[in-house]
Amino acid sequence: MNYLRPELLDALARAHALGTLSPGAARRFTRVVAGSLAAARAVADWQAVLQTLEAGAPDSPGPRPRVWDAVQQRLFERDAGASSAVAAGGRRAAGDLATGWLRWPLVLVAGALLTWTLLALRPQTFGMESLTGSAPASYVGVLQDPQGHALLATAARRQGDALTVRLLRPVAIEPGHALTLWAWNDADPTPRRVGSWTTPGQTSTIALPAPAESLLGKMTHLGLSNEAAGAAPASPTRPFVAEGACAKVW
Amino acid sequence: MGIRSLAAHPATPRNHVTPMAKRTDAPDNDDLARWLSRVALGDRQAFEQVYRATSGYLMSIAWRVLQHRDLAEEVLQDAFVKVWHSAGMYDARLGQPMTWLINIVRNRAIDLRRSRSQALVNAQGDDDAARIDAMAAPGGGPEQWLDTAIQRIGVQECMGQLTAAQRQALALVYYQGLTHVEVAQSLEAPLGTAKAWVRRGLDYLKACLQGRGVAAS
Numbered sequence: 033m034n035y036l037r038p039e040l041l042d043a044l045a046r047a048h049a050l051g052t053l054s055p056g057a058a059r060r061f062t063r064v065v066a067g068s069l070a071a072a073r074a075v076a077d078w079q080a081v082l083q084t085l086e087a088g089a090p091d092s093p094g095p096r097p098r099v100w101d102a103v104q105q106r107l108f109e110r111d112a113g114a115s116s117a118v119a120a121g122g123r124r125a126a127g128d129l130a131t132g133w134l135r136w137p138l139v140l141v142a143g144a145l146l147t148w149t150l151l152a153l154r155p156q157t158f159g160m161e162s163l164t165g166s167a168p169a170s171y172v173g174v175l176q177d178p179q180g181h182a183l184l185a186t187a188a189r190r191q192g193d194a195l196t197v198r199l200l201r202p203v204a205i206e207p208g209h210a211l212t213l214w215a216w217n218d219a220d221p222t223p224r225r226v227g228s229w230t231t232p233g234q235t236s237t238i239a240l241p242a243p244a245e246s247l248l249g250k251m252t253h254l255g256l257s258n259e260a261a262g263a264a265p266a267s268p269t270r271p272f273v274a275e276g277a278c279a280k281v282w
Numbered sequence: 283m284g285i286r287s288l289a290a291h292p293a294t295p296r297n298h299v300t301p302m303a304k305r306t307d308a309p310d311n312d313d314l315a316r317w318l319s320r321v322a323l324g325d326r327q328a329f330e331q332v333y334r335a336t337s338g339y340l341m342s343i344a345w346r347v348l349q350h351r352d353l354a355e356e357v358l359q360d361a362f363v364k365v366w367h368s369a370g371m372y373d374a375r376l377g378q379p380m381t382w383l384i385n386i387v388r389n390r391a392i393d394l395r396r397s398r399s400q401a402l403v404n405a406q407g408d409d410d411a412a413r414i415d416a417m418a419a420p421g422g423g424p425e426q427w428l429d430t431a432i433q434r435i436g437v438q439e440c441m442g443q444l445t446a447a448q449r450q451a452l453a454l455v456y457y458q459g460l461t462h463v464e465v466a467q468s469l470e471a472p473l474g475t476a477k478a479w480v481r482r483g484l485d486y487l488k489a490c491l492q493g494r495g496v497a498a499s
Contacts, residue, residue: 046484049385050455051392052462076376081488083381085456088431090422092342092354099355100333103362108326198370202323234322234370 036070045074049082069194069239169282171244173254175274177201183274184256186213188244190282195227195238203256203273205230210261213238214268215251215278223255223268230261251278309335314379315372322370329366336380337362340387346427347391347459357394361387392459424453440490444483451476452483 169190188195214223227238255272320328344354466476
């Protein structure tokens with residue numbers, strides 16, 4: 033099924049945002065959203081529409097202090113062994129949840145077996161790759177700041193049209209600027225622009241104008257600079273804040 | 283990064299919790315985006331700021347779906363654990379941070395609601411009183427919440443073209459997380475009809491917002 037057909041995508045995105053997809057369909061569509069910017073945007077559009085309905089929703093009792101205590105305990109004090117009423121409530125709820133699921137044990141077991149079998153024999157059915165094989169052919173890079181600290185990791189599949197970038201340390205994105213990735217090689221040291229991003233999050237995905245193979249195939253070095261957003265300069269106008277090697281992994 | 287004592291902070295959430303979470307207190311999205319980017323890097327102080335700024339608002343969403351204070355708090359707890367672990371997944375290109383947070387809470391609340399029996403969700407106790415208060419208050423109940431939203435976002439005329447059943451179905455699905463089957467049962471309508479009501483209601487809403495130039499996010 034082509035989930036990205038516009039009418040189907042809109043209908044699925046609407047149902048996904050609203051929460052009316054069946055659990056199985058929701059899981060499948062979640063995988064589609066994770067791998068497709070168009071699908072993610074379709075869902076986000078519907079989520080934004082739905083959020084307008086919050087304008088009429090009522091007040092409620094506020095959370096009690098124990099909620100924040102329990103969040104901290106679960107995240108940061110797991111080893112302390114302390115407990116709280118909310119944590120106990122959470123465990124009770126988990127038990128109830130399990131009871132609810134146990135109504136359908138045979139369905140779940142059969143589904144899990146089928147899924148496992150398909151995953152083992154035909155992982156491509158789910159758009160996945162075999163776990164027993166080697167990693168997919170990719171271009172990867174780890175860029176270091178002038179002090180030698182690893183600052184940015186990048187990865188793109190050899191024939192992929194997207195590059196994943198992950199900040200390993202905080203990097204300030206100046207107002208009106210975008211972090212911009214450049215690539216070059218020893219024979220031709222003129223940096224070529226790979227892509228830019230302004231997202232403040234730790235991990236971002238850059239859409240590449242061409243398959244990674246054609247952009248990075250001959251490149252050996254990567255650089256990161258802060259450039260004016262939307263300017264798309266042909267060469268860096270600011271000094272690199274990090275540099276590193278561009279490596280082929282296959 | 284060092285571990286900071288939250289208890290020593292002069293404005294910790296424990297001092298911030300109010301008896302009722304006001305819906306008008308939705309926080310500034312620019313602040314939230316900045317804090318989330320710090321949370322993605324493991325900044326606990328930023329995490330506390332996100333909690334302090336949004337927990338009341340988000341609690342009201344979970345409470346609305348579950349109609350049960352303890353369960354709503356459980357959802358809020360789960361949601362903030364998820365926020366800590368997945369703040370790096372927030373993508374500003376896809377929407378406002380508050381929309382992202384609302385969806386985490388709403389989805390978790392709906393999951394919990396559907397995994398438990400209706401009897402548990404409607405458990406007796408303080409929450410029934412709160413629910414009755416909410417229903418009895420002016421503007422209480424899903425249909426009234428929808429009407430209020432329609433007025434506040436200024437699409438009365440456009441949304442007025444929806445039938446009462448279409449509005450009712452949309453309100454039940456959005457505000458309380460009912461499934462199509464539950465809506466059909468609740469409104470005593472065939473399943474296909476209930477689905478169509480919800481779909482048309484949403485399509486109208488989207489068209490109305492686009493027609494009026496109302497920012498959706």
